[in-house]
Structure formats: C-alpha cells, structure tokens
Amino acid sequence: MASMSLPTPALQTARLRLRAVADADADALFAMHSSADVLRYWDSPPWTDRGSATRFIAMSHRLAEKGAGARLAVDRTSDGAFIGWCALVRWNPDHRSAAMGYCFDRAAWGHGYATEAAGAVLAWAFDTLDLNRVQAETDTRNVASARVLEKLGFVREGTLREDCVVNGDVSDSWVYGLLRREWRGQDPTG
Numbered sequence: 001m002a003s004m005s006l007p008t009p010a011l012q013t014a015r016l017r018l019r020a021v022a023d024a025d026a027d028a029l030f031a032m033h034s035s036a037d038v039l040r041y042w043d044s045p046p047w048t049d050r051g052s053a054t055r056f057i058a059m060s061h062r063l064a065e066k067g068a069g070a071r072l073a074v075d076r077t078s079d080g081a082f083i084g085w086c087a088l089v090r091w092n093p094d095h096r097s098a099a100m101g102y103c104f105d106r107a108a109w110g111h112g113y114a115t116e117a118a119g120a121v122l123a124w125a126f127d128t129l130d131l132n133r134v135q136a137e138t139d140t141r142n143v144a145s146a147r148v149l150e151k152l153g154f155v156r157e158g159t160l161r162e163d164c165v166v167n168g169d170v171s172d173s174w175v176y177g178l179l180r181r182e183w184r185g186q187d188p189t190g
Helices: 023-033 051-066 113-128 143-151
Strands: 016-020 070-076 082-092 097-104 133-139 155-166 169-179
Touching: 016 051, 016 113, 023 051, 023 082, 023 097, 051 070, 051 082, 070 113, 082 113, 097 113, 113 133, 113 143, 133 143, 143 155, 143 169
Parallel strands: 097 133
Antiparallel strands: 016 070, 070 082, 082 097, 133 169, 155 169
C-alpha cells in the first residue's frame, strides 16, 4: 500500500490550541521531558541532553511526512504557554486504527487539559480520519493518566506484564481501547 501523508491538523478547544510541534518548542519540550516528576511513569528516562528536544521535533515532522501519525503541541490559549503534547501514532488506514499518547508539564496537571486535548485529537481521529479504534497504554501506577483515558470512554483491555524497564525499574502497562461506536464525541470536560 502506498503510504498516505497525514496532514497535521490545527485543533481548537475551549481553552487550548493544538498545532504542529515547532522548532520554537525545543526549550519547553526539554524542560518538560527532563523533569523526573513528569517522566516518572514514562517508558524512557528523563532527557539529560538538550539535543533530545531537537531530535524529538525532527521525529515529529517525520511522523507526519511518513503518514504514520501526528504529534501536536498543546498551547493554553489564555497566555499562549506550551503545556504539553498529544499524539496520534501508528496510524493504519487499512485497519482504521491508531494509538494515542500525551505528555503534560507538571504545572498543567489537575486542570483537565489532558482530557480536553486528547478529546480534540479523538474527535479528529474518529470524524476526519474515520478511525474505528484508538489504543492507548499507561503505566499501571499512573492513576491520573488511567483516569483521563477512562473519562474519555476508553476501556481497559488488558495488562502488559513487565513491559518496561527504565533505569532498572520494571513496570507493567495497561492497554486501553476506544471504539468508534463507544466514542461519545462530546466535550468530555462539560
């Protein structure tokens, strides 16, 4: 199958603007991804080298060029601050499926931003890309992320046992799935 290009959308919610990741995001990305607190349940250790941000941005652009997905920077509209990112990856037009992931800065936690941003990405996935299934995974210890997924209507489908080892710390992940027919398609914050 010829690979289809997947144009990165610009999405707007009540409080957020989602846009393509840009070179100007490097400092904010490095600050967020070098935080041990933010990356506590991540599948890789915190960044120690600023070049990681540049590589992450280049990878985000390649993802779109190859048609494998879209990684969107999330800005708070009230002050324009970069607060995190949300991505749709492993896009498979044949199976009408993709996987979703997100990461938000510590200061943005607890305000419903992850739910709001992920909800906008899911609406795009189901309405524009006509997906049938979106999958997500989270560390079993990451209660906040599991709550975001469940608020969005994801169903926990299973456990990947000891699937991550980061700096010697072994952890399990939960796999979540959301089917088109289960998607509520309404504002999950309202």
